[in-house]
Amino acid sequence: MVELLLLRHGIAEERCPERADGERALTALGRSRTRAVAERLVLLGLGCDQLVTSPLVRARQTAEIAIAAGLLAQGSPSLSLVADAALAPGGDPLPLVAEFQRVASAHSRLQRLALVGHEPDLGALAARLIGAPEGAVVLKKAGIALLLLGSGQGQLKLLMAPRQLLGTQ
Secondary structure, three states: OEEEEEEEOOOEOOOOOOOOHHHOOEOHHHHHHHHHHHHHHHHOOOOEOEEEEOOOHHHHHHHHHHHHOOOEOOOOOOOOOEEOHHHOOOOOOHHHHHHHHHHHHHOOOOOEEEEEEOOOHHHHHHHHHHOOOOOOOOOOOOOEEEEEEOOOOOEEEEEEOHHHHHOOO
16 A cells, blocks of 8 residues: 655746746745645644656745755655656646556555645545545645555545645634
């Protein structure tokens, strides 16, 4: 069995016609909250063996912050940032999950995959994996979901907004 950690990007700049959506960066609050969430995940022992991110700027920045906070476990196969278009809005990340499961079954030390992306895609992926209706799982900005994946239907172990993770109001 493997675990899947879904991390939605942090708070980003507002949409505007002068800038492409993919170029929107994290705000100062987005960076600080994302850093605090990543640090808390590490303290909770939720380090990951592999981290894959959406190629959009706000998701890449979130992933970079997570890596800097130590979210990639020591001895993980790759300490570099991997971006995949399957995590861009409207993409299908299910093949990434299936490939990690396949590789993990051959390498017992691989246990947890982290995906950094966007809503509603991450929530839809989680719902699909646990057999819930679409829209049943929603991740807040810098929020997380942790799923346990086996050969059958997955199990939702944790769904938290940043405020819950950090104990703030």
